[in-house]
Amino acid sequence: MDPTVLGSLLLAVVISFLLIYSTWDKLYRKRNLPPGPTPLPVIGNLLQIKRGEMVKSLMEMGSNYGPVFTFYFGQRPIVILSGYRAVKEALIDQGEDFSGRGKMPSVDKIFDGFGVVFSNGERWKQLRRFSLTTLRNFGMGKRSIEERIQEEAQCLLEAIRKYDRKPVDPRNILAQAVSNVICSVVFGNRFEYKDLKFLKLINLFNETFVLMSSTWGQENENPTSEFNLRNLLLTVLNLFFAGTETVSTTLRHGFLILIKHKEIQEKLHKEIDTVIGQNRSPNIEDRSKMPYMDAVIHEIQRFSDVIPLNVPHTVIRDTTFRGFTIPKGTDVYPLLCTVLRDPSQFRTPDQFNPNHFLDESGGFKKSDAFMPFSTGKRICLGEGLARMELFLFLTTILQNFTLTSETQFKESDIAPRMTGFANVPIEYQMSFIPRMA
Structure with missing residues (x-):
């Protein structure tokens, strides 16, 4: 190609890019969105996300642009909330404004706005009311659900004893134990750990719907009702995923931490021996008498930070927040990782330290910044069940x-x-050594 023609072509490309960028920059700056890195046309700020380090990249931007900033995923602006105070102001103080569910491309193709976790508007309100009422009817927060967890804990002990001190990856057995609690609620019975159908259920949640569609399908003929088969099945899938993966993953983190910190495990053994002994099973009433165990479990949840990005929110109306304007439908990421690691709330945020939840006399101390289940109107439906499971x-x-x-x-x-949406611990082998009575 003639050098003159090539030079003219390159010049035209550069001038076109500068014109596009200038126009985009002016349009971008006209909005009263929170500040943030200047986006490029089409790709936005995606080049500023380090490969495999999305969470870390967003946390670093928060330190540069403040607790409320805008990040562009392509041409779509996302408002990022960083730190306890910003997240509290949005999800609690202005909870109704921020109560919508944001977009999640990785799951939207499956759920398409159905199910209690990923729905919005009247559909979400109906499904949430129904889910809460149904879970309570099945024993959530009552003695009956505690007994189901206690029974499953004894089954878990029997399965562990069969390993006979041999090294094992605890992932499957913990997921099966936790999932069995949900199974007992939804199906009315638990599954043996070696049951092939149960193993398939753990790995492929979609098969849940094949097994239980005949007992739950009762579509309502009311055209304004959201109680249809699709919402029902996807709501149950929400419960299975949230009720199995988050709790079992937290327990795997906890085991790893306690193996590393033997001194903490020894203190827990002493508290258990003092309060419960060896002649009866733990019950939920023991928790109030075991401040160190309560503190360690809270710290495991804080430190492991299983859902660091939170599930995205969206504003349901044009919203003014800290002097900025967030248009209706704008997605919002309240970064739970920055709340659980807020140095203004936790003395050693990057270290595992049960003293974050203990007062000077050794009693349990609450923290408003403890938000592993999120907070506000979209707080996790199964918080009470998860807390009970973790303790028992x-x-x-x-x-x-x-x-x-x-x-x-x-x-x-x-x-x-x-690195991404969920924090999963490293794969590891461990042994369960029986304690002498």
């Missing part, structure tokens, strides 16, 4: 076993990965 499963296991591993774990091994 962990206490029952530690009452009977010492957790060990042939691997010498480092602090970097127990730290959450902080």
Whole structure:
């Protein structure tokens, strides 16, 4: 090609890009959105996300642009909330404005706005009321659900004893135990851990709907009602995923942490022996008498930070927030990781430290910044169940076993990965050593 023609072509491309960028920059700056990195046409700020480090990249931007900033995913602006105060102001103080569910491309193709977690508007309100009422009717927060967890904890002990101290990856057995609690609510019975259908259920939640469609299908003929088969099935899938993965993943984080910090595990053993002993099973009333166990579980949840990005929100109307204007339908990411690691709320935010939840006399101390289940109108439906499961499963296991591993774990091994939507611990092998009565 003639050098003159090539030079003219390159010049035209550069001038066109500058004109496009100038026009885009002016349009971008006309909005009264929170500040943030200047986006490029079409791709927005995607080049500023380090490969495999989305959470870390957004946290770094928060330190540069403040607790409320705008990030462009392509041409779509996302408002990012960083730190306890900003998240509290949005999800609690202005909770109604921020009560919508934002877009999640990775799951929207499956749920398409159906189910209690990913729905909006009247559909979400109806499904949430129905879900809460149904869960309460099935025993949520009552003695009956506690008994189901206690029974499953004993089944888990039997399964662990069969390993006979041999190293094992605890992932499947914990997921099966936690999932069995939901199974007992939805199906009315639990599954044996070696049941092939149950193993398939754990790995492929879609098969849940094949097994239970005949007992739950009762579409309502009311055209304004959201109680249809699709919403019902996808709401149950929401409950299975949230009720299995988050709790079992938290327990896996907890085991890893307690293997690394043997001194903490020893203190838990002493508290269990003092309050419960070896002659009865733990119950939920024991929690109020076990401040150290309560503090350790809270710190496991804070430190492991299983859902660091939170599930996206959206504003349901044009909203003024801290002097900025957030248009209706704009997605909002309240970063739970920045709340659970807020240095103004936790003295050593990047270290595992149960003292974050203990007062000077050793009693349990609450923290308003403890938000692993999110907060406000979209707080996790199963918070009460999850808290009960974490206490009863962990206490029952530690009452009977010492957790060990042939691997010498480092602090970097127990730290959450902080790469994407969920923090999953490293794969590891551990042994359950029976404690002498």
